Amino acid sequence: MAKDHLVRQLLESAAQRGIDYRESSPERRVAPSAAAVSDVGRFIEPMPECPTADLAVLEQLDEVGTPATVTMTGPRYFGFVIGGSLPVTVASNWLATAWDQNVGMHEVTPATATLERVAMNWMIDLFGLPEEASAAFVTGATIANFASLAAARNRVYRDAGWNVEADGLYGAPPISIMVGEEVHPTVIKGLGLLGFGRERVVRLKVDGQGRIDPTRMPKVEGPTIVCTQAGNVNTGAFDPVQDICDAVKPAGAWVHVDGAFGLWAAASPDRAHLCNGFQAADSWATDAHKWLNVPYDSGIAFVRDGAALKAAMSISAEYLLTDSEFRNPSDYTPELSRRARGVDVWAALKSLGKSGVAEMIDRCCSNARRFAAGLEAAGYHVLNDVVLNQVLVSFGEDAQTRRIIDAIQADGTCWCGVTVWQGQTAMRISVCNWSTTQDDVDQSLDAILSIAKSEVINEGE
Ligand SMILES: Cc1ncc(COP(=O)(O)O)c(C=O)c1O
Missing domain, CATH: 3.40.640.10 (Type I PLP-dependent aspartate aminotransferase-like (Major domain))
Known part of the structure; x- marks a missing residue:
């Protein structure tokens, strides 16, 4: 059985690793690298016959697991309708x-x-x-x-x-x-x-x-x-x-x-x-x-x-x-x-209060509108009325839209998903993370627009 001082060491180590992860989230790649994903294979082994030290279990989890996570909790994950986690709620x-x-x-x-x-x-x-x-x-x-x-x-x-x-x-x-x-x-x-x-x-x-x-x-x-x-x-x-x-x-x-x-x-x-x-x-x-x-x-x-x-x-x-x-x-x-x-x-709710919840909702909605405005200014078609936090954009033909979305996901600056809206393929941007700033939107827009432009040029060549 683990001794008290080992329990403390274990939990402190987990807390430290969690803190490191959270602090690095804004700078991390959003989609993990192919190498990190392939490394996940290291988890696949027969169940151990004998015990493994708790600290070693945690170490493997962090060393192999962390690099293969998608940074869903970071400010530039716009896939599905996901949201992050406020620091107070992690605590x-x-x-x-x-x-x-x-x-x-x-x-x-x-x-x-x-x-x-x-x-x-x-x-x-x-x-x-x-x-x-x-x-x-x-x-x-x-x-x-x-x-x-x-x-x-x-x-x-x-x-x-x-x-x-x-x-x-x-x-x-x-x-x-x-x-x-x-x-x-x-x-x-x-x-x-x-x-x-x-x-x-x-x-x-x-x-x-x-x-x-x-x-x-x-x-x-x-x-x-x-x-x-x-x-x-x-x-x-x-x-x-x-x-x-x-x-x-x-x-x-x-x-x-x-x-x-x-x-x-x-x-x-x-x-x-x-x-x-x-x-x-x-x-x-x-x-x-x-x-x-x-x-x-x-x-x-x-x-x-x-x-x-x-x-x-x-x-x-x-x-x-x-x-x-x-x-x-x-x-x-x-x-x-x-x-x-x-x-x-x-x-x-205690941490945000009513005004904090309202401010978080409004911030996400105005960032969604910022996305829509940037995409429309670049000549792309926003398919929905942006009344809330969701933006649907088409980059032209369905196949072209899909190719651009694949390239955006692989790039790692941000992550947006694909959908088909009433027969038309679209990229779906969902802004619901508490930590997304206007800078995150602008950084993501820069990446999206430059990928969209270069994909169109490559296709035309
Ligand atoms: C409108 C709506 N209903 C239900 C769900 C399912 O929610 P959950 O995945 O939390 O079960 C979703 C998920 O995106 C949703 O957008």
Whole structure:
């Protein structure tokens, strides 16, 4: 067993290596070199027969692993919708990992359960959600969508006189599920996991930004769940949730909002109008590991009817402290045992305050507009209305756009991904890292534009 002084040496070494990594992030290549990636093969070996010294384990992790990481936490990673991690959340994460609390039940982890309840209430206030809403701290928006839709399934069936938790879907009355044509695939996955089928959904017509067109929605009759989104993963566009709620809620439908990153717009006075009327919905999914910039994994499901979420998620057993006067986090989450991921959310919110969150959101949005302006000034076509943090740009023919994106990724100055937006290949730039500055945008634009220019010349030769 490790001696106390060795534990200290080990943890200090890990902290030092982590600090070195973070300090070097702004200057690191964003994509790792081919040599570093090939070196990862050194991890592939038969499981050791005998123990390895802890310090040697850490050393190998750092020496082989670190050079092969993609600098996702750095200021010039613009792939997918990723976000970085605020220093205070890395610190809170390290401390909470040292605590190693299983936050399923309040009575055995009072500190972390309380921190999660506080963070939940702060976010309900920040997003302007109904005060009575409850929440679940889950791994990400995929599971936040799933948990929200599980609550929806419970309530919509209950309204139809069916106890889905007890009797499942065998012989249950049919219900309609509606999603926009540009729904995020994780919503479809959640519907599949809940037994609704991935294909058995009505796809609602959308406009050129991916927003559901409420005037082209079918009439809602009978038990129905409508899935909307705040922040399309490509364009950043918002569904007109208020209009959709007005159209379908009188018929008793449940409206869910997938706000994986877009819900954070509600925290910025300058962008809150994008979320006008969203409070009328029934459930909202978001990620903290995207725009709040906390470490993975961290998503949150908010549900107005907390009893429906609890009915879908809670369990009981003689040995569990489920009959408690306190709010047990595991009554609301798919997992029983889990790490106290809400601690990092609390740390981020406490450190930033409302003004800090708003400033972070606004800074990312204005950097996205800076990207769009630079690309348009160079003659390239920005395909979306840059209302938030997402920019889609085409460099011409689809094959040319793909070739330029490959070259940008290999160059290492920044990292942007590829997508196909309504039939057209595009580069997708997502700005959601707390540390991205205007200089990072300008440095990235210089690299992107010079690569785009030279690729076009090379192709023409
Ligand atoms: C709109 C939307 N919904 C859901 C997800 C899934 O989120 P996660 O990967 O955190 O599960 C994403 C991820 O980018 C997203 O953009």
